[in-house]
Amino acid sequence: MSIGVKICGLNSPEAVVASVDAGADYLGFIVFEKSPRAVTAAEAGTYAKGKGSASSVAVLVDPDDAMLARVLTGMAPDYIQLHGQESPQRCQDARHYARRGVWKAFGIASAADLQAARRYEGYVDGFVFDAKPPAGADRPGGWGAAYDWSLLHDFESETPWLLSGGLTPENVAEALARSGARGVDVASGVESAPGVKDLDAIPAFIGAARAASGTSRS
Ligand SMILES: O=C(O)c1ccccc1N[C@@H]1O[C@H](COP(=O)(O)O)[C@@H](O)[C@H]1O
Numbered sequence: 001m002s003i004g005v006k007i008c009g010l011n012s013p014e015a016v017v018a019s020v021d022a023g024a025d026y027l028g029f030i031v032f033e034k035s036p037r038a039v040t041a042a043e044a045g046t047y048a049k050g051k052g053s054a055s056s057v058a059v060l061v062d063p064d065d066a067m068l069a070r071v072l073t074g075m076a077p078d079y080i081q082l083h084g085q086e087s088p089q090r091c092q093d094a095r096h097y098a099r100r101g102v103w104k105a106f107g108i109a110s111a112a113d114l115q116a117a118r119r120y121e122g123y124v125d126g127f128v129f130d131a132k133p134p135a136g137a138d139r140p141g142g143w144g145a146a147y148d149w150s151l152l153h154d155f156e157s158e159t160p161w162l163l164s165g166g167l168t169p170e171n172v173a174e175a176l177a178r179s180g181a182r183g184v185d186v187a188s189g190v191e192s193a194p195g196v197k198d199l200d201a202i203p204a205f206i207g208a209a210r211a212a213s214g215t216s217r218s
Helices: 013-021 041-048 065-075 088-097 111-120 172-179 201-213
Strands: 004-007 026-030 055-060 079-082 101-108 126-131 161-164 183-186 191-193
Touching (some): 013 026, 013 201, 065 088, 088 101, 161 172, 172 183
Parallel strands (some): 004 026, 055 079, 079 101, 101 126
């Protein structure tokens, strides 16, 4: 089985190089100013020039049309990941601003949360199943919070999905086994402090994910 690996919250050329050299499939850039990993659309565009064969992903939270236009102009992302309260129609409309498609992120704490994704089928090109943020949080993701990954195990959809939320080099093998995921997404789990990527943890994470799935590359 081949899996996809996304390294998210990249905010330095060195972290991009570490991710590309280790074989990441997706490079995520958080264009959301409240994130400790925030970059501008123009900075993301500069970093994404080093993506090689990986795909660039702009992570946005309830963007307005002006923000979507800035992201298109600044980085022309392969994918847009919408991590806010966007409706199915809003997600579909955002496809005009991405080269390959739009992903919708959901906070998962129960089977009902997972079923909420169903009404987005056909409107998006991928799902990201993340943890719910802590109460009162000022951003919806990137907290390193895990949840019961086995909730995902029997989820079947025509829409491909990534497992996210609290993943680390140490637990990604268990997370893959418990969830049955075909792809994984990590931000804080490859950092030494919020917003500071650990250049050794990135290849460690990708290596652990590949080893768990029995592949050297997806
Ligand atoms: O990482 C952030 O700061 C962030 C901000 C706003 C929306 C999404 C964000 N990150 C997403 O969170 C998960 C990974 O979180 P972690 O590995 O548990 O820290 C991933 O989908 C990121 O895109």
